[in-house]
Amino acid sequence: MITFLDFxxxxxxxxxxxxxxRKLSGGDSSMDLSDEVDRLQSKRDRLLGEAYAGLSPWQxxxxxxxxxxxxxxxxxxxxxxxxxxxxxxxxFGEDQALMGGLARFNxxxxxxxxxxxxxxxPSRIKHNFGMSRPEGYRKAVRLMDLADRFGLPVLTxxxxxxxxxxxxxxxRGQSEAIAKSTERCLRLGxxxxxxxxGEGGSGGAVALAAGNRVLMxxxxxxxxxxxxxxxxxxxxxxxxxxxxxxxxxxxxxxxxKLGVADGIIPEPLGGAHREPKRALDALxxxxxxxxxxxxxxxxxxxxxxxxxxFLAIGRL
Amino acid sequence: xxxxxxxxxxxxxKVIRKRESPDNLWHKCKACGxxxxxxxxxxxxxxxxxxxxxxxxxxxxxFEALFDEGIHQKVDLPTVKDDPLKFRDTKRYTDRxxxxxxxxxxxxxxxxxxxxxxxxxxxxAVQNFFFMGGSMGMAxxxxxxxxxxxxxxxxxxLIMVTxxxxxxxxxxxxxxMQMPRTTxxxxxxxxxxxxxxxxxxxxxTGGVTASYAxxxxxxxxxxxxxxxxxxxxxxxQTIREKxxxxxxxxxxxxxxxxxxxxxxxxxxxxxxxxxxxLLMEKHRPVFHQAAQ
Ligand SMILES: [Zn+2]
Ligand SMILES: [Zn+2]
Numbered sequence: 181m182i183t184f185l186d187f188x189x190x191x192x193x194x195x196x197x198x199x200x201x202r203k204l205s206g207g208d209s210s211m212d213l214s215d216e217v218d219r220l221q222s223k224r225d226r227l228l229g230e231a232y233a234g235l236s237p238w239q240x241x242x243x244x245x246x247x248x249x250x251x252x253x254x255x256x257x258x259x260x261x262x263x264x265x266x267x268x269x270x271x272f273g274e275d276q277a278l279m280g281g282l283a284r285f286n287x288x289x290x291x292x293x294x295x296x297x298x299x300x301x302p303s304r305i306k307h308n309f310g311m312s313r314p315e316g317y318r319k320a321v322r323l324m325d326l327a328d329r330f331g332l333p334v335l336t337x338x339x340x341x342x343x344x345x346x347x348x349x350x351x352r353g354q355s356e357a358i359a360k361s362t363e364r365c366l367r368l369g370x371x372x373x374x375x376x377x378g379e380g381g382s383g384g385a386v387a388l389a390a391g392n393r394v395l396m397x398x399x400x401x402x403x404x405x406x407x408x409x410x411x412x413x414x415x416x417x418x419x420x421x422x423x424x425x426x427x428x429x430x431x432x433x434x435x436x437k438l439g440v441a442d443g444i445i446p447e448p449l450g451g452a453h454r455e456p457k458r459a460l461d462a463l464x465x466x467x468x469x470x471x472x473x474x475x476x477x478x479x480x481x482x483x484x485x486x487x488x489x490f491l492a493i494g495r496l
Numbered sequence: 497x498x499x500x501x502x503x504x505x506x507x508x509x510k511v512i513r514k515r516e517s518p519d520n521l522w523h524k525c526k527a528c529g530x531x532x533x534x535x536x537x538x539x540x541x542x543x544x545x546x547x548x549x550x551x552x553x554x555x556x557x558x559f560e561a562l563f564d565e566g567i568h569q570k571v572d573l574p575t576v577k578d579d580p581l582k583f584r585d586t587k588r589y590t591d592r593x594x595x596x597x598x599x600x601x602x603x604x605x606x607x608x609x610x611x612x613x614x615x616x617x618x619x620x621a622v623q624n625f626f627f628m629g630g631s632m633g634m635a636x637x638x639x640x641x642x643x644x645x646x647x648x649x650x651x652x653x654l655i656m657v658t659x660x661x662x663x664x665x666x667x668x669x670x671x672x673m674q675m676p677r678t679t680x681x682x683x684x685x686x687x688x689x690x691x692x693x694x695x696x697x698x699x700x701t702g703g704v705t706a707s708y709a710x711x712x713x714x715x716x717x718x719x720x721x722x723x724x725x726x727x728x729x730x731x732x733q734t735i736r737e738k739x740x741x742x743x744x745x746x747x748x749x750x751x752x753x754x755x756x757x758x759x760x761x762x763x764x765x766x767x768x769x770x771x772x773x774l775l776m777e778k779h780r781p782v783f784h785q786a787a788q
Contacts, residue, residue: 350726350743355705359706386675404667413665428668490677
């Protein structure tokens with residue numbers, strides 16, 4: 181059973197009723213409740229469709245953070261073959277909040293990287309809830325060097341609350357590590373497709389998202405600061421996170437309008453977490469399309485186009 | 497502490513500030529509490545004579561202190577769209593901007609100028625902490641791009657004096673996009689074979705530190721400046737521990753390998769001249785003639 185978000189309460193109730201009715205009719209063949217089940221089922225679909233068509237920015241934030249939303253490991257398992265994870269920054273350590281390696285995507289050799297939040301308590305701790313320390317960004321630089329050297333396209337999947345704010349992270353140069361990762365991404369002579377799959381949290385997201393193409397899942401968010409963080413600074417109370425989410429313009433739909441994202445990947449009815457396979461199929465197609473558009477473009481030109489893409493953002 | 501310094505002086509200064517000369521005003525050092533004649537404090541570039549505390553200074557003072565004889569020419573900065581998101585928190589962003597503009601007489605949190613440093617044509621960009629905490633939005637980003645273009649056109653080093661809490665939240669994602677945009681800008685300077693020198697001043701945090709502030713060929717920090725990614729309060733809330741003394745201060749960054757040197761404000765011009773002169777050797781016509 182999936183985890184329901186607070187605004188999905190009526191849907192959860194309907195699904196509960198449907199389950200109960202099915203159980204009832206299953207136990208007693210003299211009772212035919214299938215008409216009633218169908219009726220409730222279509223009502224549930226309608227409610228779900230309506231709820232998800234009109235998600236507020238704050239509701240989208242909750243969907244983007246949904247614990248069952250497909251994560252990096254699901255993306256790799258579903259869309260890539262021959263995944264060969266590579267570890268370590270060759271300087272201090274291995275950061276499991278940012279995973280990456282060589283793999284095949286539709287048969288083509290690529291470099292794939294992304295944030296991993298984990299799926300249960302032990303793995304969330306292991307992956308530090310998707311919040312990298314400097315070692316993660318330095319590993320990213322190392323992997324991008326490798327991709328550049330061997331002409332492999334770089335595919336990134338962003339899903340992070342942000343870079344980890346801790347003593348050790350600061351001590352080892354969190355800022356420098358993020359800056360260098362962004363810089364390396366912008367210098368690549370290979371195609372870079374970045375997709376915000378869940379949460380694109382601040383600088384920690386930018387470090388992996390300076391791509392030629394930036395795609396977003398329909399209910400993903402990308403923001404300079406979390407709505408809660410923004411609310412506690414500007415409204416002086418995190419209770420205003422809803423208002424902050426709206427004011428910050430963090431949805432995929434807003435970001436396409438602002439020229440920050442290039443395309444939106446549709447999610448199945450009720451969000452990617454309800455039908456992860458279908459969501460990941462759509463993701464695979466969108467990434468392949470973006471990659472195909474860059475076929476045959478020489479290295480210098482790719483770099484130039486990427487620079488121009490970012491310089492054009494927000495200009496009059 | 498007495499009623500004279502606590503009560504009379506501030507009231508007096510209010511009256512006097514309205515007129516012209518601030519010469520007989522006092523400055524109370526934020527670090528040690530020492531009272532210093534404002535005139536002396538300004539002459540000392542706002543460094544406390546008693547404890548050495550470096551107080552914040554704005555672009556005008558920086559240009560005057562860093563360019564030869566203080567001579568410089570402002571670089572015109574691009575106009576950007578005001579309030580691109582129609583942002584409103586407890587106040588409208590447009591009202592916050594109006595206030596900041598009225599107070600500073602400036603349009604946004606950065607100024608760019610060109611002039612000579614040790615005889616070498618140079619471009620300096622200075623963030624103004626007094627304008628909405630120096631925060632980085634479209635205007636700051638565009639100014640840095642402009643500064644980079646100017647440096648490249650003049651074959652001049654680009655010097656970036658940072659001072660900012662981070663990105664300007666009221667511009668949302670567009671402020672975040674200044675991280676890659678400014679990274680492109682400084683990379684163009686590097687690609688042109690020109691030095692990009694960062695002078696980190698108090699405070700430099702957030703998205704500013706995690707982009708152009710940490711990408712310099714040489715990093716010079718003023719003593720005691722707060723420099724980091726996450727703000728100290730955010731870290732304390734996350735780890736629920738007290739932070740060590742001197743954490744995220746310039747000297748701590750020097751010790752941890754993030755800056756090349758910590759330089760007293762009075763020595764900054766000298767350090768900058770030396771670094772520029774050494775790095776710009778190949779651009780010196782005399783050297784090229786001698787080599788041929
Ligand atoms: Zn002072
Ligand atoms: Zn003092």
